[in-house]
Amino acid sequence: MINHGLRQLPSPPGVLLPILPVRTLATPGVLAAGFAIAGYASHGAYWVRHEFDEQVARIIFGVNLTLFSLTYFFSRDYPLVYAFCFAASLVAIYEFVLFATISVYRLYRHPLKRFQGPYWARLSAWWKVKHIAKAGTHYGLTNRLHEQYGEIVMTGPNNLSINNVEAIQAIYSSQSHCTKPTSYLIGGLVSVQSERDPHRHRVRRAVWDKALGSNASNAFFPRLTQMTELLARRIAEHEGQEILVNDWMHFITFDVMAQFCFSRDWGQLATGKIHQGIKYASEYLQFAVYGTQVPWLAISLMKIPFMPEPQSAMMDFSSKALDERMQQEPEIPDAMSYILSEKEPGAQQFLSKHDLESDVFMIMLAGADTSFSVLVNLCFRLAAQPEYQSRLREEIAPAFSTDSQDKTIVNWPLLSSATFIAALINETLRLHPPVPSGMPRVVPPGGLRIPLGNASSDTSLNDAKYIQIPGNAVVSVPTYRIQRDPRYWVEPHSFVPERWTTKSEMILDKRAWCPFSLGTYGCAGKYFALMEIKLVIARLVLDFDIKFVKDMS
Numbered sequence: 001m002i003n004h005g006l007r008q009l010p011s012p013p014g015v016l017l018p019i020l021p022v023r024t025l026a027t028p029g030v031l032a033a034g035f036a037i038a039g040y041a042s043h044g045a046y047w048v049r050h051e052f053d054e055q056v057a058r059i060i061f062g063v064n065l066t067l068f069s070l071t072y073f074f075s076r077d078y079p080l081v082y083a084f085c086f087a088a089s090l091v092a093i094y095e096f097v098l099f100a101t102i103s104v105y106r107l108y109r110h111p112l113k114r115f116q117g118p119y120w121a122r123l124s125a126w127w128k129v130k131h132i133a134k135a136g137t138h139y140g141l142t143n144r145l146h147e148q149y150g151e152i153v154m155t156g157p158n159n160l161s162i163n164n165v166e167a168i169q170a171i172y173s174s175q176s177h178c179t180k181p182t183s184y185l186i187g188g189l190v191s192v193q194s195e196r197d198p199h200r201h202r203v204r205r206a207v208w209d210k211a212l213g214s215n216a217s218n219a220f221f222p223r224l225t226q227m228t229e230l231l232a233r234r235i236a237e238h239e240g241q242e243i244l245v246n247d248w249m250h251f252i253t254f255d256v257m258a259q260f261c262f263s264r265d266w267g268q269l270a271t272g273k274i275h276q277g278i279k280y281a282s283e284y285l286q287f288a289v290y291g292t293q294v295p296w297l298a299i300s301l302m303k304i305p306f307m308p309e310p311q312s313a314m315m316d317f318s319s320k321a322l323d324e325r326m327q328q329e330p331e332i333p334d335a336m337s338y339i340l341s342e343k344e345p346g347a348q349q350f351l352s353k354h355d356l357e358s359d360v361f362m363i364m365l366a367g368a369d370t371s372f373s374v375l376v377n378l379c380f381r382l383a384a385q386p387e388y389q390s391r392l393r394e395e396i397a398p399a400f401s402t403d404s405q406d407k408t409i410v411n412w413p414l415l416s417s418a419t420f421i422a423a424l425i426n427e428t429l430r431l432h433p434p435v436p437s438g439m440p441r442v443v444p445p446g447g448l449r450i451p452l453g454n455a456s457s458d459t460s461l462n463d464a465k466y467i468q469i470p471g472n473a474v475v476s477v478p479t480y481r482i483q484r485d486p487r488y489w490v491e492p493h494s495f496v497p498e499r500w501t502t503k504s505e506m507i508l509d510k511r512a513w514c515p516f517s518l519g520t521y522g523c524a525g526k527y528f529a530l531m532e533i534k535l536v537i538a539r540l541v542l543d544f545d546i547k548f549v550k551d552m553s
């Protein structure tokens with residue numbers, strides 16, 4: 001054996017560490033201690049200070065490189081298997097101490113430790129994954145946690161859910177400096193919604209505001225009325241039969257978005273068959289529910305070559321749709337007409353093919369699935385309380401042309417200013433928000449102070465005037481829960497559209513209504529969404545009675 005100046009150790013067989021030679025002072029004990037100290041020190045120096053979700057693939061590569069370098073180093077003195085085992089033991093010591101340090105920190109020393117929450121949720125995000133699977137939905141789990149722990153709950157190792165109306169302004173308003181966390185990066189998308197850099201987001205958002213705003217939506221209105229008319233005709237073909245509202249609301253909302261965004265005819269209304277794109281979209285959404293809880297894993301999986309990607313089918317689909325759209329300019333401008341003709345120099349850098357594909361992908365989900373959910377829930381509510389149908393019919397009838405049979409001639413200003421239909425939609429959005437879980441935001445490094453007003457119900461916060469949230473915590477307001485909170489709504493679980501018209505005393509704090517979120521990252525398609533929902537529901541109620549099928553309620 002060649003001795004490279006190493007101190008030769010006695011080698012009692014069967015005990016791995018002591019039998020290996022190491023250089024000069026670096027005895028196995030010293031090396032093991034060194035790796036242990038490195039594990040402990042790196043937690044404070046790196047892991048706790050930096051966001052590493054995007055770096056995990058690189059970190060795994062670095063660990064392997066360290067392992068092989070150490071193996072090479074030791075193999076110069078010892079057989080390869082021993083060298084590898086020793087190197088692996090050192091890496092394992094580093095990892096063990098690091099994980100132990102992280103665990104102790106999260107359980108006993110974390111800046112959020114004063115907030116209540118399930119013990120294991122403090123330790124790992126996997127707790128949430130397991131319990132979302134059990135509860136069935138993310139918002140269902142959050143709701144249960146608030147019932148158990150009160151107004152502020154620690155729902156993950158660095159996550160707080162805050163059920164207080166003041167938190168909505170502090171976290172989401174345009175004055176807030178909170179940003180989006182890494183969970184927005186799952187799926188490898190680079191859409192306007194997943195843009196985390198505030199400056200880049202502002203530039204991209206300005207372009208999308210034009211594409212989805214009131215001018216663009218109003219220009220699309222005539223086509224929207226034609227599509228709604230087709231929906232009414234197709235449903236009329238099933239007169240006297242039972243139809244599944246979910247199917248037809250899927251058809252109209254996804255067909256509309258495909259037309260509005262890139263002038264594609266998905267043909268679902270005409271054929272009555274579900275388009276493959278909807279299947280892709282729901283597969284991705286299922287992945288997103290869990291992926292957003294453990295973003296480091298979801299992001300890393302995307303980087304493994306040949307790994308089946310949950311978003312790939314939808315992405316291919318978006319890519320093809322975009323290619324076809326770019327070859328032909330439609331007669332009536334669509335959202336892409338605004339985006340592709342954008343001349344603003346700053347905006348150009350965000351109009352690469354991949355950016356646009358991601359945007360198309362995102363807009364199909366953000367724009368169709370949400371309106372779908374409102375329409376289905378509104379049909380449900382109208383079927384449950386049919387008296388509202390006759391009242392609605394009376395209100396909206398004047399908006400449809402009376403002197404001709406052509407129901408595609410609709411007076412949009414009249415329909416848009418009708419109050420009862422707006423009240424029905426507001427109340428549906430309150431009880432059934434399409435995005436029911438709170439939108440996560442990262443608190444700026446300097447922390448966030450949320451004034452509590454008089455509305456705190458949490459006994460542990462009784463005397464507090466504000467809640468101080470430490471920097472870099474991920475916070476959210478649980479939309480579903482706050483929109484049913486008795487502090488802000490009288491009879492919070494009852495469907496009472498009149499609270500938006502004649503019974504305003506039933507709204508104790510209107511700021512607790514936030515289905516579209518607000519501020520910089522709030523919904524860009526609100527105007528269009530309300531236009532579409534109003535027109536579809538008005539057109540249906542004009543001709544049909546909505547009823548539950550026999551034996552359903």
Ligand code: HEM
Nearest residue numbers: 192193366367370371435439515516517521523524525529
């Ligand atoms: C009733 C229907 C809708 C509801 C309740 C809704 C709700 C929301 C919410 C809560 C957000 C914020 C998401 C977050 O912070 O992560 C959002 C974002 C967004 N929505 Fe909607 N939405 C609806 C319909 C639409 C429609 C029809 C479109 C497109 C035509 C659209 C386009 C967008 C876009 C582009 C964003 C991202 C904005 C950004 O990050 O700057 N939404 N929406």
